[in-house]
Amino acid sequence: MNKVTIKQLIEKIEGEAELDFTFNKGKIEDVNINFGFYRGIEEILRGKDARDALVITPRVCGICNHAHLLTAVRAIENGYENAGLRVNLSSKANDIREFTLACELIQNHVKWFYLTIIPQFEKYVGKQSNENYAIKATYLSSIITKALAIFAGQWPHSSYAVPGGVTCDPTHLDVMQAESLVYECIKFFEDVMIGGSMDTYLTIDSVTSLNQIEGDFGNLLHLISVNDMVKAGKTHGRFIVFGDCSIFKPGKSIITTVSNVDTSYVEEEIQPGTMAKAVTYKQKLYEVGPLARGMVAKTPIVKSLHKSYKDSMFTRIFARVHEVALLLEYSKNLLQNLKLDEPSCVLDKNVRPDEFEGTGVVEAARGSLIHKTRVKDRIITNYDIITPTQWNLSHGTKEEQGIAVQAMIGTSSIEEATFIFRTFDVCSVCTTQ
Amino acid sequence: MTGQNKPKLLWLQSITCNGNTHSFLNHPDLFSILSHFELVHHPALDTDYSMEDIIAGVVPCDVLILEGSFREVGFVKGGVEVSSLIELYAEKAKHIISAGTCATFGGIFKQKDPKSISGFCFDGEEKTKRYQIYASKLISLPGCPIHPKWLSYVLLMIAGKKDIPRDNLHRPVELYGYTVHTGCTRNEYFEWKIDTKNFGLKEGCLFYEQGCQGPYTRGSCNKILWNDTSSKTRVGTPCFGCTEPNYPGESLFSTKTNMGIPDKMPLGIPKRAYLTLTGVTKSFHIKRFSERIMEYDK
Ligand code: SF4
Ligand code: SF4
Numbered sequence: 001m002n003k004v005t006i007k008q009l010i011e012k013i014e015g016e017a018e019l020d021f022t023f024n025k026g027k028i029e030d031v032n033i034n035f036g037f038y039r040g041i042e043e044i045l046r047g048k049d050a051r052d053a054l055v056i057t058p059r060v061c062g063i064c065n066h067a068h069l070l071t072a073v074r075a076i077e078n079g080y081e082n083a084g085l086r087v088n089l090s091s092k093a094n095d096i097r098e099f100t101l102a103c104e105l106i107q108n109h110v111k112w113f114y115l116t117i118i119p120q121f122e123k124y125v126g127k128q129s130n131e132n133y134a135i136k137a138t139y140l141s142s143i144i145t146k147a148l149a150i151f152a153g154q155w156p157h158s159s160y161a162v163p164g165g166v167t168c169d170p171t172h173l174d175v176m177q178a179e180s181l182v183y184e185c186i187k188f189f190e191d192v193m194i195g196g197s198m199d200t201y202l203t204i205d206s207v208t209s210l211n212q213i214e215g216d217f218g219n220l221l222h223l224i225s226v227n228d229m230v231k232a233g234k235t236h237g238r239f240i241v242f243g244d245c246s247i248f249k250p251g252k253s254i255i256t257t258v259s260n261v262d263t264s265y266v267e268e269e270i271q272p273g274t275m276a277k278a279v280t281y282k283q284k285l286y287e288v289g290p291l292a293r294g295m296v297a298k299t300p301i302v303k304s305l306h307k308s309y310k311d312s313m314f315t316r317i318f319a320r321v322h323e324v325a326l327l328l329e330y331s332k333n334l335l336q337n338l339k340l341d342e343p344s345c346v347l348d349k350n351v352r353p354d355e356f357e358g359t360g361v362v363e364a365a366r367g368s369l370i371h372k373t374r375v376k377d378r379i380i381t382n383y384d385i386i387t388p389t390q391w392n393l394s395h396g397t398k399e400e401q402g403i404a405v406q407a408m409i410g411t412s413s414i415e416e417a418t419f420i421f422r423t424f425d426v427c428s429v430c431t432t433q
Numbered sequence: 434m435t436g437q438n439k440p441k442l443l444w445l446q447s448i449t450c451n452g453n454t455h456s457f458l459n460h461p462d463l464f465s466i467l468s469h470f471e472l473v474h475h476p477a478l479d480t481d482y483s484m485e486d487i488i489a490g491v492v493p494c495d496v497l498i499l500e501g502s503f504r505e506v507g508f509v510k511g512g513v514e515v516s517s518l519i520e521l522y523a524e525k526a527k528h529i530i531s532a533g534t535c536a537t538f539g540g541i542f543k544q545k546d547p548k549s550i551s552g553f554c555f556d557g558e559e560k561t562k563r564y565q566i567y568a569s570k571l572i573s574l575p576g577c578p579i580h581p582k583w584l585s586y587v588l589l590m591i592a593g594k595k596d597i598p599r600d601n602l603h604r605p606v607e608l609y610g611y612t613v614h615t616g617c618t619r620n621e622y623f624e625w626k627i628d629t630k631n632f633g634l635k636e637g638c639l640f641y642e643q644g645c646q647g648p649y650t651r652g653s654c655n656k657i658l659w660n661d662t663s664s665k666t667r668v669g670t671p672c673f674g675c676t677e678p679n680y681p682g683e684s685l686f687s688t689k690t691n692m693g694i695p696d697k698m699p700l701g702i703p704k705r706a707y708l709t710l711t712g713v714t715k716s717f718h719i720k721r722f723s724e725r726i727m728e729y730d731k
Contacts (some may be wrong), residue, residue, distance in 0.1 A: 009511045010475060011484040014451055037448055037508050040545035049684040054672050056681065059541050062451030062578065093633075111458070115477055134478050135464050142459040146660045153668035154659030155459070156452045156578055160670045162632045162686075167669035169635045171727070221719060297497070341729035344633025344669075349643070429451050 005311065006027055010421065012116065013427030014063055017393075021428040027412050031405045033393055033421075035428045042433070045383040048303050050375040054159045057111055057371065060385065063111070065156045066148070067364030068371075069218065070097055073161040075371040078107035079358025080163060085351070092342035093165035094229075095334045096151050098245055101362065102331045103148035104155070106185065108365035109140035109233055109290070109324045111344055112425050113193075117317060118220055124419050125227050125420040131433040136216070141147075147181040147331075150174050164347025168338065179335050186328050193217045193324070196385075201325055205300035207308050226313050226357070233313030235406040239292035240391070243363030247330050252286060256303070260378060263359055263370060268386060270415075271395050278394030278402070287311065287403045288391040289366025289425065291319040294332070299326075313407070313423040318424065354378050364388055366425050387430040440495040440591065440594045443522055445487070448508060448542045448550065452578035453475070453533040455723055459660060460581040468549035469592035477671050488513050491522055494645055496591060498584075502535035502542045503561075523567055531555070537575040537602075538678040539630050558678040563615065564583060573603040575652075577675035577707065582634045582657045583584035583608045602678070604651065612700055613672045614647035614653035617664070621649075621690030627722045632669060639671040641695065644687045646674035648699030683708065 004087060010017045020032040043058050045053055053072040058065035077087045079091075112136035122128050140288060145155040151168050152158035160167045186198055194201050195214025217267045224230060225265060239253040244262060251258045261281070269278045286292070294302030301322060305315040360371045367388030374382040395400035401409060404424050408417040440709025446454070460466065474482045474491050482492045488511045499519060500582050508515045523529050531553055534540040538552040551557075553728075554564040554571055582641050587605060598606045614620070622629070622638040639645035647655075650672055654664045658702055665672050673685050689696035696705050 009484055012479070015476075016484060018511070036510060039448060039542050041541075043514065049686070051686045052681070052684065053684050056541060058575065059450045059452065062449075062455040065450070065452065111477075113714055115479075119479055122676070132464070138458050138460075138463050142461045142660070145459050146662050149660035149662040151668065153663045153665040153670050154654075157457050157670075157675075158665070159673070160665075160668050165633050167632045169669060195528055266497070314627075349632055352601045368590075403719065429449070 006414060008418065010418055010426070011284065013422060013426035013428065014061070014430070015285070015427050017426060019413055019421070021417060028409055028417055030401075031408050031417065033395060033402070033405065039090065041432060042383050042385055045180060045380050048380050050079075050373065050378055050380055051163070053371070053373060053380065054162065057158045057251070057385065058159065060387070061427060061430045063427065064364045064369070064430065066100060066158065066368050067154070067362050069159060071160055071362040071369045071371040072373075073163060073315055074360030074362065075358045075373045076163050076360070078360055079356030079375060080347075080353055080375060082355040082358055083353035085347075085353055087164055088346055089165060090141050090339075090342040090344070090346055092339045093346070095338055096166050096168070096170070096344075097161055098154050099334045100148045100160075100239055100330050101245075102327045102334070103144045103432050105363075105365045106144045106324055106327050108425070109320050109327075110140045110144075110193075111137045113137070113217075113321055116422050116425075118216065120419055120422055121220065122224060124415050127223070133216075136192060140185055143181050143188075146183050147178045147185075150178045162291065163352065165345030165346070169344050170338075172340065172343075175335055175338055175340070179185065179332070182328065182331050182335065186332070189324060189328060191215070193321070195400075196291075198325060204328070206304040207405040221314075221318070224317070226260060230309050230314040231312050232411065232416065233309050233407040235287060235403050236285060236400065237311050238284065238286045239295045239311075239367065240286035240288055241296045241363065242368040243362040244361075247297070247326055248363045249291050249297045251296040252281065252386070253292070255409075256306075258296055258298070263361060266370065266386060268384075269397075270392070277390055278397065279390045280397060283397065284397060285394070285400060285403055286377055286391060288388045289320070290323045291316045292303060292367060293363065294319040294322065313420050318425045339417070352378070366430070367391060385433055387427075387433060389424075389427050389430050392424045393426065399405070439469060439471045440527075441473045441493045442467070442496045442498070443473050443487075443526070444498040444500065445519060445522060446476050447499065447501035447503055447519060447536065448531075449535060451500075453462050453500045453536075455579045456578040457532075457584055460585055460661075461661065462562045462585065466588055466625050470591065470593075476500075487512065487518060488714070490518075491524070491600060493620055496528045496529045496530065497522050497531050497589070499536040500532050502550050504538050504546075504550050507549070511655040519610075520563075522729045523553075524561075527570060528572060529567055530584070531585055532574050532575040532579045534575040534675055534677075537573045538680070540577060541681055544681075555678065558602070558631065568603070570603055571603045572599065572605065574599060574608075574681075575604065575678075576677040578676060578681060580652070580654065580657065580659065583653075586633045591603045593713055596729060608653050608657075609652070610650040611653045612648055613650045613654045613666065614699070615653070617647055617666045618655075619666060624714065625717070625719055625722055626711055629669070634669060636722075639666060639669070641688055643671040644673075644685055645671035646677075647672040648679055649697060650674040651700075652676040
């Protein structure tokens with residue numbers, strides 16, 4: 001008997017997961033990922049007013065609630081359009097939504113970096129510093145969510161995006177306050193995370209110049225290299241992005257060929273033994289998230305890393321932290337160009353179709369988030385939420401292992417495997433909405 | 434996080450979205466507040482005791498923070514019913530804080546299965562059978578999610594060994610004695626019964642037209658601002674009454690009215706008083722309130 005299965009409870013992710021590792025001759029041959037309790041948000045939505053989704057769906061997840069709000073509002077707007085009502089969002093409303101979403105992504109990535117990745121990796125390689133990384137995480141996240149709240153009123157759980165725009169009507173004073181908060185975050189990113197200027201950092205476009213990065217990010221990259229783990233945690237090399245904004249392009253990338261996507265090819269499938277449903281595109285599994293976004297947008301440094309190390313955990317970690325820099329730049333530009341004289345909301349709240357079907361897509365921190373709503377007599381008859389973690393953490397299909405499962409296979413210890421697992425930025429609350 | 438004589442703080446999650454955890458992580462003085470305690474376990478921060486220790490029942494606990502709604506059977510972690518873990522540590526604790534509307538009244542997730550899901554000591558406004566056992570140490574902090582400053586107030590009061598004045602639902606009166614209407618920047622419009630014309634405007638009150646629950650909702654969102662910055666009504670979003678036992682209601686973006694009169698009177702206001710005042714204010718036309726506060730020239 002060479003096979004043994006070991007159960008492990010994983011915590012300090014978003015929620016908890018139970019992993020069953022099957023070892024064969026000392027190497028992990030299969031992993032079963034089980035998520036706990038199903039909360040039934042889709043069922044709760046049935047029978048409610050179409051717009052109530054703007055309040056209910058953020059409660060799927062405490063860390064990506066804003067992405068849920070924006071996906072929900074896009075699903076309604078898409079439904080209105082399908083029913084013949086044109087929604088011509090002002091550039092102001094659109095830019096404010098983009099800004100607040102960018103803020104949410106930034107807080108997520110930085111919390112993941114400081115609360116999960118650095119401490120867990122240090123623990124794994126037995127180099128524990130006594131640094132309070134959590135204070136860095138919460139410092140940045142409390143600042144960037146302040147900038148978010150200027151427009152959205154609060155974070156978490158705002159409902160400030162409504163069909164046709166946003167509820168806020170910011171002044172120059174608001175915008176200036178948000179700008180200085182973004183600058184404060186850029187300063188933190190420069191001084192603490194990369195130990196250098198953002199402008200120089202953004203010119204880094206190949207693996208050979210990675211050693212220019214200092215700060216906590218540089219230290220982590222170095223630590224992974226010296227422990228010879230730059231190639232660990234590879235998966236299928238297939239990436240997909242559905243959301244659209246000026247820094248994320250929709251598309252799918254297989255190895256390095258990028259082509260178009262269409263949400264109608266997305267399928268959900270119930271899996272035995274877990275509350276999480278598996279998701280595929282044309283029956284194939286794809287990775288979603290920052291690495292996928294970097295591959296589809298052909299971000300030079302991400303492509304260069306991929307060329308050397310494929311979709312390893314090193315490339316994956318890099319892509320997520322790198323996104324912080326891109327998002328900070330993006331949010332700075334959005335604020336600078338915000339057109340305050342445009343209307344915040346273009347639709348009259350009383351003008352709305354009674355019956356429609358719509359799909360909304362947004363790039364959430366962990367990848368593409370899809371909401372589908374069906375409405376009759378203004379009441380939701382069906383609501384379908386497909387979360388990013390369902391792509392990355394499913395157990396897989398008959399033909400192939402799930403994305404994260406594949407990345408863990410072949411490793412020889414539970415410690416290594418669970419670290420690789422965490423590089424996917426695991427969220428059990430989203431998976432089991 | 435060490436500290437031998439400090440109260441031991443344990444944060445347990447039940448059926449939740451993690452919103453309360455993340456709300457509190459955004460508290461700008463997080464680590465100064467936590468420095469008064471020994472944090473024995475937390476869902477996101479690094480702690481000495483693991484979830485497995487919690488399940489083994491060996492973790493000390495003086496202050497228990499509960500996040501998420503309660504269900505007696507069927508919600509299992511590491512092979513153990515979470516309800517039994519909660520009761521075990523609730524027994525040990527000197528203070529129990531129900532953080533958020535789920536833990537306090539049942540909240541959104543109660544709607545999935547209203548018969549078996551509730552808050553820990555309350556099911557909506559009704560007391561559960563656990564109420565009698567734990568009432569003496571219970572502090573209710575409803576809110577979806579919890580306001581970080583409200584939680585810090587309670588923690589610092591406990592650390593300073595002060596009594597926290599509470600109402601009949603065990604909510605601290607210093608936090609829930611107000612309504613969300615208190616401090617709302619749209620109050621002048623409310624007084625003069627000027628409704629906002631649409632979403633996305635600074636001007637006007639959201640009560641009649643967008644379903645604002647501010648006048649019925651206990652909480653100090655407009656006094657102690659969110660993220661030190663703002664609130665729902667300040668950015669033109671109606672209050673949805675997320676601190677209340679019956680949250681969430683139906684048709685959240687509209688106010689039920691009967692022949693132009695709101696179905697429910699603002700908290701504690703007799704209908705006659707409300708209607709008399711409304712009649713008087715509506716008979717005036719005040720120019721300032723019908724104009725935009727500022728226009729941006731193109
Ligand atoms: S009360 Fe709201 S924020 Fe808190 S766990 Fe429940 S749904 Fe999430
Ligand atoms: S918007 Fe709501 S909270 Fe503000 S004044 Fe009007 S009713 Fe009160």
